[in-house]
Amino acid sequence: MKNLERWKEKIELDDLNADEREIFNQMGMGKSSRRKFVKKVSAASLSIWASSYFSSELYANSVTDFSEKPWKLLNAVKVNFQVNDTSKTLTLDSRMSLLDALRERLTLTGTKKGCDHGQCGACTVIIDGKRNLSCLTLAATCEGKKITTVEGFASNGEMHPMQKAFLKHDGFQCGYCTPGQICSSIALLEEAKNGEASYVTEDIKNFQSDLKLSEEEIRERMSGNICRCGAYNNIVLAFKEVHSGDDEMPTWEFATQEQMDNAKNA
Incomplete structure (x- = not known):
């Protein structure tokens, strides 16, 4: 601020043209407009404070508190x-x-x-x-x-087993898709219990209830829920633990260097 004052002292407004003087006045650097500048800043600060004060009660109310019209x-x-x-x-x-x-x-x-x-x-x-x-x-x-x-899903302050499994296995990163993933997983438990078929079911004529879903089945049945963070492996782990009590790591393996070389030379 002191540097600004020194700089202003070196400038003679009379030496400036009309456009330059107007710019200085709008910036509050002209003698005639300093008081206006201070008033504008004060008014702006007051309006910001007032908006938070008067809107606090409005934001505190949920949408259901408003009367229907x-x-x-x-x-x-x-x-x-x-x-x-x-x-x-x-x-x-x-x-x-x-x-x-x-x-x-x-x-x-x-x-x-x-x-x-x-x-x-x-x-x-x-x-x-x-x-x-x-x-x-x-x-x-x-x-x-x-x-x-x-x-x-929570009951008496206790989370659903699927919610606990998602936390345990870190089945999320940003968490945006997690509610949909959890809803889909819990519904899938009932689908497996009822023996409902999927696209990868080998024999849809052989109806069986209480299915123990393979990892391929889980991935297929959950494919409609997209995770942009790529936490699919952990989601499968969470579902397997609740579905079958299986707490083991996924059985699929990454391609070995030999497999990659063979695929490249094919």
Whole structure:
């Protein structure tokens, strides 16, 4: 600041042209505009302080605390469903996705919006026991259905075994896809219990319940959930521990140098 004052003393504003004087005045370096400059800075500082003060109460309220105004909706419908064992009634736009209803109307932000095109699996939830992509599911179609999000797995402060396994095996890095991965994994446990087939099932005619899924089956059945960090090996480990009690490392091996040379020369 002292250097600025010394520099200003060396400058004679009368020696500057009109444009240069205007710039100096806007910067608050002209004698006539210093007081204006101080006032502007003070007003700006006051507005920043006031915005945080008056908006604090607004931000503290959840979306569900705001009164509903269905007359503002062009295509209003009333939907009744269960979310994490709690009955919910919402008046919403008939075109609203379940993902937006969960995040924006019920403040259940554990379910993530990734691609919003049904390609990444970050928005996976469980509807009536089946895993679904909430970004492609209209909330209006969930009338009377039971929905479980990642917030609904813990019970009495105790995490679900799958959640514990993800923590134990470090089945995530950034964590963005983790809610969808966990929802998909827990639903997959029931699919294996019911003997549901997948693309890599060898004999779909030979129906068996309580399947013990191979690593190939796990990777195939979880392929709809994309992990941009590449924590797939650890996710498989977490699922195997809960599914079959197998706490061993994956059996697949990296290609040896001999295999790489053979592939190169083929």
